[in-house]
Amino acid sequence: MRPVVEIAPGAWFVQRDWLSCNHFIAKLPQLTLIDTGYKDDLQETIAVLRSFDVEPADVDLIVNTHCHCDHAGSNRYFIEQSGCDVWMHEEEKRRIDTRDDIATWWRFHDTWADFFKVDKGLRENDEIRFGSLVLQVIYAPGHSRGLMILYAKDLKALFSSDAIWQGDMGVINPIVEGEDALDRAVETVERIEKLNLEVIYPGHGPIIHKPKPVIDRLLRKLERYYQDESMMHMDHMKKMIAYYVLTQGRVKEDGYYDYLLRSVWFPRMVDRYFDGRYESTYQAVIDGSLRSKMIVRDNGYLYGAGKI
Numbered sequence: 001m002r003p004v005v006e007i008a009p010g011a012w013f014v015q016r017d018w019l020s021c022n023h024f025i026a027k028l029p030q031l032t033l034i035d036t037g038y039k040d041d042l043q044e045t046i047a048v049l050r051s052f053d054v055e056p057a058d059v060d061l062i063v064n065t066h067c068h069c070d071h072a073g074s075n076r077y078f079i080e081q082s083g084c085d086v087w088m089h090e091e092e093k094r095r096i097d098t099r100d101d102i103a104t105w106w107r108f109h110d111t112w113a114d115f116f117k118v119d120k121g122l123r124e125n126d127e128i129r130f131g132s133l134v135l136q137v138i139y140a141p142g143h144s145r146g147l148m149i150l151y152a153k154d155l156k157a158l159f160s161s162d163a164i165w166q167g168d169m170g171v172i173n174p175i176v177e178g179e180d181a182l183d184r185a186v187e188t189v190e191r192i193e194k195l196n197l198e199v200i201y202p203g204h205g206p207i208i209h210k211p212k213p214v215i216d217r218l219l220r221k222l223e224r225y226y227q228d229e230s231m232m233h234m235d236h237m238k239k240m241i242a243y244y245v246l247t248q249g250r251v252k253e254d255g256y257y258d259y260l261l262r263s264v265w266f267p268r269m270v271d272r273y274f275d276g277r278y279e280s281t282y283q284a285v286i287d288g289s290l291r292s293k294m295i296v297r298d299n300g301y302l303y304g305a306g307k308i
């Protein structure tokens with residue numbers, strides 16, 4: 001069962017399992033889907049829509065919180081089926097418009113999506129209206145330079161995408177998002193802290209009903225990153241490995257290290273943050289991921305454990 005909450009008449013939040021993101025679906029005034037999920041999970045995304053009596057050809061508008069492939073990966077399919085428009089923050093639009101497969105993280109992390117046309121770039125304080133429900137755009141850089149979150153002031157509700165989850169947030173990637181990515185992420189969480197909020201609908205994982213302690217906990221985690229930045233980079237690498245293993249179903253350990261050496265992200269991160277110590281860093285990442293039960297080892301293979 002997918003948890004579903006009707007947020008306003010004709011507007012729902014749908015929680016999904018990893019890898020794909022959670023969704024927001026609204027029927028009025030036009031059929032709108034916020035984030036389309038990972039492209040390999042397309043059939044599941046279509047099943048989500050059909051549970052609301054919506055066919056892919058009915059979609060009028062896609063709004064993306066950002067351009068990562070677990071949020072925008074099925075955009076191309078829906079555009080082909082329905083000719084729908086796509087809106088996202090203008091910073092993120094620029095990355096798609098220029099076909100930048102590093103800034104979108106697709107080539108950087110070997111997590112691919114198809115490029116598509118973005119019809120409108122949004123900015124801070126733009127509003128998206130669904131009948132009586134008004135979502136206000138808040139620019140929320142950090143995890144991604146063009147991340148936006150959506151605030152329903154009247155409902156004291158926030159669609160937080162990857163800016164905050166229950167107990168965590170999306171990874172912080174200074175190589176792609178700029179050296180100030182951690183500063184931007186902290187500013188974003190501090191802005192969230194100042195909003196009048198009763199509930200947060202995150203981009204992944206369960207609904208946050210008591211935002212205050214969750215926000216405080218995340219701020220403390222980010223503070224620890226300032227004290228020891230290697231924690232942040234290790235967390236990033238563990239999540240990327242868990243993500244890859246989930247995308248593949250299982251990964252044969254023999255040969256995986258060589259695959260990582262040929263990737264874009266692993267050598268760049270190890271060169272920058274771990275003095276080029278590839279093999280020992282690989283061991284530390286795998287051991288850490290096994291210890292924190294993000295992945296499981298069995299008979300020469302690594303398996304995902306269901307979450308990032």
Ligand SMILES: [Zn+2]
Binds near residue numbers: 066068144170
């Ligand atoms: Zn993301």
